[in-house]
Amino acid sequence: MKLLFKMILVLGITAFASGFFLSFVYTKTLQEIEHNRKREIEVSIKELVPEGKRYKFSQLGGYKVYRVYNDKDEIVGYCILASGSGYQGEIKILIAIAPDLEKLLGIKIVENVETPGLGGKITSDWFVEQFKNLKFMPKIEYVKNKKPVKKNQIQAITGATISSSSVVRIINTAIKKVLPALENEK
Amino acid sequence: MKNKNLFLEFKKGLIAQNPVLVQFLGMCPTLAVTTSAINALTMGLAVIFVLVASTFFVSVIRKIVLPQVRIAVFTIIIATFVTIADLFLKAKFPQLSKALGPYVPLIVVNCIILGRCEAFASKNSVCRSFLDALGMGCGFTLALLILGSIREILGNGSLFGKMILPEVYKPLIVMLLPPGAFLGLGVMVGIMNLIIKKKR
Numbered sequence: 001m002k003l004l005f006k007m008i009l010v011l012g013i014t015a016f017a018s019g020f021f022l023s024f025v026y027t028k029t030l031q032e033i034e035h036n037r038k039r040e041i042e043v044s045i046k047e048l049v050p051e052g053k054r055y056k057f058s059q060l061g062g063y064k065v066y067r068v069y070n071d072k073d074e075i076v077g078y079c080i081l082a083s084g085s086g087y088q089g090e091i092k093i094l095i096a097i098a099p100d101l102e103k104l105l106g107i108k109i110v111e112n113v114e115t116p117g118l119g120g121k122i123t124s125d126w127f128v129e130q131f132k133n134l135k136f137m138p139k140i141e142y143v144k145n146k147k148p149v150k151k152n153q154i155q156a157i158t159g160a161t162i163s164s165s166s167v168v169r170i171i172n173t174a175i176k177k178v179l180p181a182l183e184n185e186k
Numbered sequence: 187m188k189n190k191n192l193f194l195e196f197k198k199g200l201i202a203q204n205p206v207l208v209q210f211l212g213m214c215p216t217l218a219v220t221t222s223a224i225n226a227l228t229m230g231l232a233v234i235f236v237l238v239a240s241t242f243f244v245s246v247i248r249k250i251v252l253p254q255v256r257i258a259v260f261t262i263i264i265a266t267f268v269t270i271a272d273l274f275l276k277a278k279f280p281q282l283s284k285a286l287g288p289y290v291p292l293i294v295v296n297c298i299i300l301g302r303c304e305a306f307a308s309k310n311s312v313c314r315s316f317l318d319a320l321g322m323g324c325g326f327t328l329a330l331l332i333l334g335s336i337r338e339i340l341g342n343g344s345l346f347g348k349m350i351l352p353e354v355y356k357p358l359i360v361m362l363l364p365p366g367a368f369l370g371l372g373v374m375v376g377i378m379n380l381i382i383k384k385k386r
Contacts, residue, residue: 007255014259018266025270032277040280111284117341117359 040110041066041081041094048096048106049077061177068096075099078182081110082174086166089113091122095171097136101182107131107171119163127164130154131171139172195314199321206329206371207378211298216330217367219289223346226334228282230327232275232290236267237299237323238316241307245315248308260303261294268293298326329374336370337361 045055045066052068059065066079077099083092092111097104109123121127134140135151142156142164143149156164205211212233220226240263251259272290275283283290293299302322307315338344341361343351360366 003252003254007252010250010252011255011258011262014262018262022266022269025273029273029277033273033280036277036280113287115363117357117362 044094044108044110045079045096048079048094048108051076055079060181063174063178065178065182077105078178080174080178082170083111084166084170084173086112086114086122087119087160087162088115091163091166091170093167093170093174095174097175097182101179102135102137104131104134104136104171107167109167114160114163119157119160121157121160122163122167127154127157136171136175139176140168142168192314192317195317196321196324199318199323199325200328201325201378201381203322204325204329204378205298205322206326207375208382209298211301212296212326214292215289215296216333216371217364219286220330220334220337220367220370221362222285222338222342223331223334224282225285226330227327228275228279229286229289230323230330232271232286233293233296233298233326234320234323235271236264236293236296237302237326238319239267240264240299241302241315241319242312244303244307245310245312251308256308257300257304260300260308264299264303265294298322333367333370333374336374337366341366 042055045052045068049068051070053071055066055068057064057066064081066081067075068077068079070076078097078101080095080097081092082095083090085091090111090113091109094108094110095104096106096108107128109128112120112122114120114122130148131154134154137152139152141150141153143153144156144161145158146155148155154164154168199205201208203209206213206216215229215233219229240260243263244260247259268291271293272283275286275290302315302319306318310318335345338346339351340358343349343355343357358366361370
């Protein structure tokens with residue numbers, strides 16, 4: 001009986017001390033972690049829409065949408081944070097749409113766990129650059145092993161068709177969901 | 187004589203009892219996060235921190251803790267420091283934390299740490315445990331850093347993100363994929379065995 005009590009005491013004290021200590025560290029780092037998360041989005045928006053000065057966040061069609069304004073308070077673009085499954089796991093993409101709602105300003109792959117050296121190339125400059133000024137009506141298409149001919153086509157990465165097509169699919173789905181709401185606003 | 191002994195506690199983890207190359211402990215992070223030198227180094231440093239901090243505490247309280255609950259107490263201590271390391275990385279180095287993904291929280295189940303707590307720190311003085319943990323941690327980091335460097339150089343032509351091989355070099359992508367980890371580790375273990383054999 002005495003042993004049992006001692007065991008409970010030792011375990012209890014250790015767990016309590018650990019919990020106390022961790023709650024302290026957690027509150028210390030929480031702000032910074034939140035800040036990092038917000039900053040990452042801000043930096044990406046800035047990259048995609050350089051003339052943007054401030055942005056307003058809202059939830060549209062189940063997506064996070066950021067309306068980007070310039071210093072004269074005119075809308076210069078919309079950014080949609082979209083995610084979906086890739087070859088190995090989730091791909092998170094920030095999509096920037098031009099204010100005319102006809103073409104993309106660009107995209108940025110925020111998160112991915114694709115195979116390094118193959119699917120991982122979706123973050124490479126030449127692949128992402130293809131999405132600049134790309135028409136997304138009626139939808140974005142990808143071609144394999146040849147130069148794109150239409151204005152809504154991109155070239156897939158050799159050896160990483162699934163990753164490339166996932167990016168295209170994620171963008172198409174997001175735009176399809178969000179675009180009607182944005183058009184209504186206009 | 188006594189000082190020399192203390193130094194030996196540190197040194198044994200580097201080569202003679204290297205946790206990765208000789209004891210084959212902590213294989214999961216070794217194979218998984220060594221796709222680049224910087225990932226390997228971060229993982230190594232996180233493990234050094236958790237290992238040193240938890241063995242220190244285990245050694246301090248080794249006489250108070252009842253043998254019946256010791257593993258549970260060790261686990262709580264280890265988990266506490268792993269959580270601290272994880273939160274710290276998330277707050278200060280978000281990019282690295284993202285690259286390492288779930289492998290930082292998974293340090294909890296890294297058998298090097300519980301192994302050193304149980305086999306060494308719970309039976310030895312604080313000073314010895316500290317040196318032992320530091321040596322083992324450095325040995326782990328060293329092995330990971332070498333493997334990470336080899337894989338990054340051969341698989342991507344770069345080291346710590348800087349291109350070091352000329353453009354004409356065609357990267358061996360297989361070195362960045364899981365088979366590359368096994369190949370690299372196998373060669374390293376082979377060389378290690380050669381060194382140890384020669385010493386005898």
